[in-house]
Amino acid sequence: MTDDRRLRVALLGAGSVGSQVAALLLTHQDELADRAGVALDLVGIAVRDVDAPRDADLPRELFTTDAEGLIVGADIVIELMGGIEPAREYIALALNSGADVVTGNKALVATHGSELFDVADQVGATVSYEAAVAGAIPIIRPLRDSLAGDRVQRIMGIVNGTTNYILDRMDREGSDFDVVLADAQRLGYAEADPTGDVEGFDAAQKAAILASLAFHTAVPVDAVHREGITAIDKTVMDAARGAGYVIKLLAVCERLEGAAESPTGEAISVRVAPALVPRDHPLASVHGANNAVFVQAEAAGNLMFYGAGAGGVQTASAVLGDVVSAARRHIAGGVGVGESTRANLPVLPIGRVTTRYQITLDVSDEPGVLSTVAGILAEGRVSIATALQTVITEANGESGTARLVIGTHRALEQDLSDTVDRLAASGVVDRIVSVLRVEGD
Amino acid sequence: MTDDRRLRVALLGAGSVGSQVAALLLTHQDELADRAGVALDLVGIAVRDVDAPRDADLPRELFTTDAEGLIVGADIVIELMGGIEPAREYIALALNSGADVVTGNKALVATHGSELFDVADQVGATVSYEAAVAGAIPIIRPLRDSLAGDRVQRIMGIVNGTTNYILDRMDREGSDFDVVLADAQRLGYAEADPTGDVEGFDAAQKAAILASLAFHTAVPVDAVHREGITAIDKTVMDAARGAGYVIKLLAVCERLEGAAESPTGEAISVRVAPALVPRDHPLASVHGANNAVFVQAEAAGNLMFYGAGAGGVQTASAVLGDVVSAARRHIAGGVGVGESTRANLPVLPIGRVTTRYQITLDVSDEPGVLSTVAGILAEGRVSIATALQTVITEANGESGTARLVIGTHRALEQDLSDTVDRLAASGVVDRIVSVLRVEGD
Structure with missing residues (x-):
């Protein structure tokens, strides 16, 4: 079932993930060929300094500083250099040279992903990036x-x-x-x-x-x-x-x-x-x-x-999963799974979000304070679900300060944030200890 | 980006999962077309009895008892009938008619999977079965x-x-x-x-x-x-x-x-x-x-x-994920990802496995019993890691019986099982309460 062809795999970058990817490509060559249905030849590793120390013991002759020369002629290019440039330029070159690309570069995917997916779509290649989020976890x-x-x-x-x-x-x-x-x-x-x-x-x-x-x-x-x-x-x-x-x-x-x-x-x-x-x-x-x-x-x-979520060898697992999938696709033909941005939903600013909140305040320990605070919240359309007031004691006795922990019902972030500003200016609040969203209930 | 073609989707079975799949295919038609890059037309649902009650409200004209007629001419066949026959025969017919197949039939995949994957390989189609294990969980x-x-x-x-x-x-x-x-x-x-x-x-x-x-x-x-x-x-x-x-x-x-x-x-x-x-x-x-x-x-x-792990609508999610992937592949061309059985490792009988065990015994509460039990274990090459003996008390006082809980180091299942037989026959053990493997530590 293994194809007679061999695929040329180029690696850009040999940091903690890159050097593990190279090591696994070399040591598990036969097994990966079985899985991909085609042999995967690591033809070179582009780095800035061929003599820098590496996490894995790799054949010196694989290293080159000529990334572009390595990319042209490769079937699969693995980009693990990080950073935006020249990673972006190299990936575009790889796609335009007919290679499939595997990257773990979250910064690049997050900022220039759409552009690169478009190039891939036009030339009928794929950009895979399982390693960009949550390391080894398939997500x-x-x-x-x-x-x-x-x-x-x-x-x-x-x-x-x-x-x-x-x-x-x-x-x-x-x-x-x-x-x-x-x-x-x-x-x-x-x-x-x-x-x-x-x-x-x-x-x-x-x-x-x-x-x-x-x-x-x-x-x-x-x-x-x-x-x-x-x-x-x-x-x-x-x-x-x-x-x-x-x-x-x-x-x-x-x-x-x-x-x-x-x-x-x-x-x-x-x-x-x-x-x-x-x-x-x-x-x-x-x-x-x-x-x-x-x-x-x-x-x-x-x-x-x-x-x-991280670690060189763990993240290398995600990269290699993408490499094997890209190899299967590369020999089988057909276009890859493009990214879909057809829904194109607006992203609302944080002020428009509603969640529950927990507000922790230090207030003066005197009569009427809770009522004042509750009044400010009600006015600001922030409904109280739970409230717990405890007197803060210090080594030399009571401090004159109370800790007030308020859990709210779901409220609009904008209302909440305006209300917290009003609490801070109210005169009864000594300190806003924290304002945190409650997620997941 | 959406292909002009429309894919004909045939559904076999309208039980709890099948009827949810049909309902989702109909209600989310536009969204699924966007994702797949091609429209998915549910052209029919093959069932034994078109008048049986269903979990979802589905157009009566979709139902048919003529499964074979429905299969021939379909681009994607979803098999959710369960059981071995005629599901196996229908899937083979679908593959040989050029359709990709999605199934949630674990019994069929477990017993005749290899055979169906071979047929799929020969005709260049795919059999997907995400729904067969752990319901909605992508595994x-x-x-x-x-x-x-x-x-x-x-x-x-x-x-x-x-x-x-x-x-x-x-x-x-x-x-x-x-x-x-x-x-x-x-x-x-x-x-x-x-x-x-x-x-x-x-x-x-x-x-x-x-x-x-x-x-x-x-x-x-x-x-x-x-x-x-x-x-x-x-x-x-x-x-x-x-x-x-x-x-x-x-x-x-x-x-x-x-x-x-x-x-x-x-x-x-x-x-x-x-x-x-x-x-x-x-x-x-x-x-x-x-x-x-x-x-x-x-x-x-x-x-x-x-x-x-189960549930009609949850499992339907896994089925539809496979349907969208199959649709993308169907229009893009190229062969699917075949199953790889190249490693072909032998499956050892349980006697050859080593794990830790916990053995719980009721023994006579008299001197020398623990020593006898420990001797039998040592002789059987089962090494004791922990032992806890407690006297079982009953309403009317002591029972004359003690509960002995033994945790072992890793032992060969065959040795363990022979040893448990010897314990049972030893005369000092009243009852083997349980023998359980310890997994995951």
Whole structure:
């Protein structure tokens, strides 16, 4: 059944994922040929510096600095360089040279995906990117193919391992953000500059990719509302725990109804923010640097996909799955599965979203304060579901301050945010400790 | 982008899944056409009795008793009749008439899959069966495509919703098997004749399908070792709970090393049996009638896929995902992804498997008994990891009987089973309460 032809596979980049992909292509050559139905020859690895140290022991003669020379003549190009340029240019060159492309480059897919999918469509090739979201967890293919006959209503994803590691340790050990971050950096879970992870930029790129696929709509990464986790301190974490929640950085992609700007009334919201998740929700038990994507679909109901969200060899598994699929398609002929953006739903700004919230305030411990606060909420169209007031005691006695934790019914984000501004200016609130959305109940 | 052609879709069977598939094909016609890139016309539904009551309100003129007439001329045939014949004959007819086939028929795929995949290969068509295992949960495509570049080491699946519902309620409520089964039957979770579920026949079919895919080996359903859950009573459940385990009916598909009959030493074990799962394992928190498949792969590490394992509309989602994929392929040309059975690994009998076990015995409460039992185990090459002896007290005082719970290190099933026979014949054991494998630690 194996085709007599051999496919020429070119690899761009030999970082932690790239070098594992190369190693697996070489060591599992026979098995991969069996699965693909055609031999896969790794013909070269384009890097900036052929002498740089690598995670895997690879034949030196495979390395080249001539990426373009390698790309032209390849049947499958695997792009694992990261960054926008020259990755974008190289992928376009590969597609125009008749190659299928496999990439793990989430930044590129999130920002220039549509453009590259269009090129692929025109030339009858494919761009696959299972590795771009949630590492080894198959989520792109299930969304694109398995759920192609269903309607996704909501995705809630833990798609950034670094922040889940940090929040999980804060939750389980009661540690401070800074302490855990420093530890995560020491252990290699967080980078020296953690901004991309802790400010939610990485998760926002993945949210844009997931929302685009799930709602058949090109979602630009700029349209994703983004909040990081740096404001989550021990106090906020303790308050969440006390109320039966765990705080997770969630990528939420949601189908909304009743939007005037959409002919069908349908629109979407895409947001990345730390959120309160009920302890008994399946996402609450995703620990460490693991990822999980929870999908609610009209017919399928609730699905969850769980696994390692990062790691060189884990992510290499996702890349190789795409390579084998691309190889099968390459020899069988026929066009690939194009991306569908036909639904083209508007992405609503965060102010138009409704969720439940939990507002934690420090207020003066004196008569009438709760009534004032409740009045401001009612005026702002934010309905109170639960309220818990406790007096804060300090070592030398009562502090004169009370902690007020208010759970709301579903409210419009804009109303909520205006109301919080009015609370801050009311004179009875000493401090807004936290305002967090409750997701997943 | 939509093709001018329209695809003729024929449906065989209008039970709970079939009628939902028909309803979704009709109500979501435009959306499905967008996704598939071609219009999908449901041209008919073949049933035995056109006047039988259905779960969905469907146009009467679609129904026909002439299945063969409907099949010939269809582009896509969806088989949801169940059973072996005439489903097998109809699928062969569909493939030979140039149609792609989508089926949810696990019994047929498990017993005659290879034969049908061969026919599909010969005529250049596809047989898709995402709905055959774990309902709406995408598991077939991830195993076949996403993990195509990886090596699956082990699958542990909760793939039968009925038995999970029963075991979960027994665990959480401390109820008896018979009571919960009767309740499950009343609520529609179990059939009037529950044999297929509670004796593990249904799970064994799914295990054969999963193992075939994961290990690229045709696994006949007869090669699956099968034990049901009818011996799990309150006593066994309580003992498991006390030892920190929950009992789940698991389908385990495992790659084994060192088999003399295999040129590479590699072989597999496929078994369905109630097993002890540690409480902190992700499978332990799969409640109710939900399904989950836990996959351990060499590169990807641990993955879990979770969702509704049954239900008409949930399963219909999986069927429609396959229909849309088949439609894309049908218009794009090119051959489909064939099944790969090239690895062709031997399936070892259960006696050759090694796992940990927990043996629960009632023994005479007298001096020397533990020593006798320990001696029999040592002689049988079964090494004790933990042992807990408690005196059983009855209302009128001590019973003269002690409960002995022994956890073993990994032992060969054949040794274990011989040893249990010797224990039963030893004179010091009043009753073998349970012998269960420990999986997932």
